[in-house]
Amino acid sequence: MDNIKPFDWYRIFIGRENDTLFLLxxxxxxxxxxxxxxxxxxxxxxxxxxxLSMFENVLIIALGSAxxxxxxxxxVPLVYxxxxxxxxxxxxxxxxxxxxxxxRINTFLDGKPIILIKDGEIKKEGLKASxxxxxxxxxxxxxxxxxxxxxxxxxxxxxSGGLSIxxxxxxxxxxxxxxxxxxxxxxxxxx
Numbered sequence: 001m002d003n004i005k006p007f008d009w010y011r012i013f014i015g016r017e018n019d020t021l022f023l024l025x026x027x028x029x030x031x032x033x034x035x036x037x038x039x040x041x042x043x044x045x046x047x048x049x050x051x052l053s054m055f056e057n058v059l060i061i062a063l064g065s066a067x068x069x070x071x072x073x074x075x076v077p078l079v080y081x082x083x084x085x086x087x088x089x090x091x092x093x094x095x096x097x098x099x100x101x102x103x104r105i106n107t108f109l110d111g112k113p114i115i116l117i118k119d120g121e122i123k124k125e126g127l128k129a130s131x132x133x134x135x136x137x138x139x140x141x142x143x144x145x146x147x148x149x150x151x152x153x154x155x156x157x158x159x160s161g162g163l164s165i166x167x168x169x170x171x172x173x174x175x176x177x178x179x180x181x182x183x184x185x186x187x188x189x190x191x
Contacts, residue, residue, distance in 0.1 A: 030071045033081055037067050040089050059092050110159040117155035120176045130157045138179050141165065150174035 005011070063085060070081030099106040116126040116137055127137065137155075140163040146152060154166040 026072060029078065032078055033067050033070050036082060037063065037085060040085055056092075059088065062088050113156040113158050113164070115154065116157055116163070117149070117152045120150045120152055120174055122149070126157070132157065137163075138182055142179050142183060147180055148175055148178055150176035
C-alpha cells in the first residue's frame with residue numbers, strides 16, 4: 001500500500017495523482033454523463049415518475065454506480081459508461097415487457113399486496129410478512145385520515161409500499177384503537 005500522509009488536505013480535496021486540470025475534466029464528465037443519463041431515462045418512460053418497485057430501485061442503484069464511476073475516475077472512459085447505461089436500460093425495458101406478458105414474473109419482481117387489516121383487526125401475519133411495525137401502520141392510517149382502527153374494513157400494503165384503506169361502507173365505527181391518542185401519548189388506547 002502507498003505511504004499516505006494523514007490529513008494531507010491537498011490530497012483529500014484535490015488529489016496527488018491528478019493535476020488540477022483534471023477538475024475541469026470531472027466537470028465535463030459530470031455534464032456529459034448527466035445529460036446522457038437524462039436522455040436515456042426519458043426513453044425508459046413515465047413509470048419512473050411513480051413509486052419504484054424493488055427491481056426499479058436496484059436499477060437506479062446500478063445506474064448511479066455506472067454514472068458515478070465515469071464522472072470521477074479518469075481511467076473509466078465515457079464510452080464504457082454509456083455502454084453500461086444502455087445495457088442496464090435495455091435489460092430494464094425487456095423485464096418490463098416480460099412483466100406485461102407473464103404474471104409470474106410480475107409477481108416475482110413486484111410482489112403481491114399484503115393484507116394488514118381485516119374487519120378492524122390487525123393481521124399479525126401480514127405485519128410479519130411485510131416487516132411493518134404496529135407504529136408504522138398506525139402512522140400510515142393517520143396519514144390516510146383514519147382516527148380509529150374500527151373504521152377500517154380492509155387495509156392492504158400495496159406493491160408500491162403505499163397503504164390502501166377501505167372503510168366500512170355503512171360508515172359505522174366500532175371503537176378499537178384510537179390512533180390519535182396513540183400518537184399523542186405514545187400509548188395505544190384500546191376500547
